[in-house]
Amino acid sequence: MIFEEAGCSFNLNSPKQLGEILFNSLKLEEKPKKTKTGQYQTNEQVLTRLAVRFDIARHILEYREATKLKNTYVDVLPSHVLEKTGRIHTTYAQVATATGRLASNGPNLQNIPIRSAQGQEIRKAFIPRSPDRVLLSADYSQIELRIMAELSGDPGMLEAFERGQDVHSATASRVYGVGLTDVSDEMRRQAKMINFGLMYGMSVFGLSQRLGIPRKEAQEIVESYFAQFPGIKTYIDKTIEFAHENGFVETIVGRRRYLRDINSRNKTIRMSMERNAINTPIQGSGADMIKMAMVRIQRAMRDAGLESRMVLQIHDELVFDVVKPELGPVREIVESNMIQAMPMTVPIEVDIGVGDNWLEAH
């Protein structure tokens, strides 16, 4: 099908060949974006934009999704089943990431699909070790935004969490000056983009690109945001200043990440380090919190003599293989220790689900 549309056959797994077909032979774009090595970009963002007008782009996206899932998960995971246990065991690297998160490899169980319908079918394959058990998944709700609220002490952001509001809707309500119930889906989508973007050090230009709006409009949105949440602006400015003066930033409990190039004369490098400075206390504090929770939970489960086991950590989520009669005590131990892992001013919420597979538990 794709080769018919292309007018010839080629290696569909080769971004290089695909780019030449799309942009040299078919000329689907006037001035295609190139990678730093001069090849045409053919990533999802590019193909999605083309897919509005060209069926071939849509078909390539479908091919990419299917082959990604097959090659990375369906064909590979069975080979990781250990003979001794009959189960898959990952290895967690405790000193691998720059921010203090864990990393998972051999296989990576921190990137099991969930977003697409086909991906969800893969997640369903993760089940308890025996029929007398269920999987319990506990994840921190909006943990990084809560940490940003904590670090910044911004009254508006704290208030949204204290009132138990949907933080993106609450943000949209303030930024666009409408009632909480009058927030449209589009307004919430934009507010969500800003909330996440700011935690990553996104620029006005970056926001305009992602929202598909002119820079000027993005600038106005950001100005309105900082007028409503001045503490966030102060946090960003103070954190960058601290990093320039000290050469490191730190999490809530004082763990540091050194940023050797924070004072680089190269603007690109320096700005990259400034984004690291903004994000690391947020992502790193979340990593500290869940690690402290894991230690407390493990201890509590052992002390209670439970047979249920903590089996996975996925950054803001813990998964447990639970013997059914232990569901009550496990739920209580997990929830209370995740919430109390680190002393916080902002309320911490944990969502817990139970099911016969990982998808259901979510």
Next chain:
DNA sequence: AATTTCACG
């Protein structure tokens, strides 16, 4: 070994 892409938080 480097590049590109894409799965996840």
Next chain:
DNA sequence: ACGTACGTGAAATTA
């Protein structure tokens, strides 16, 4: 004028 959102691991292709 430039470059433009953080953190990972893995697969396939290219060099």
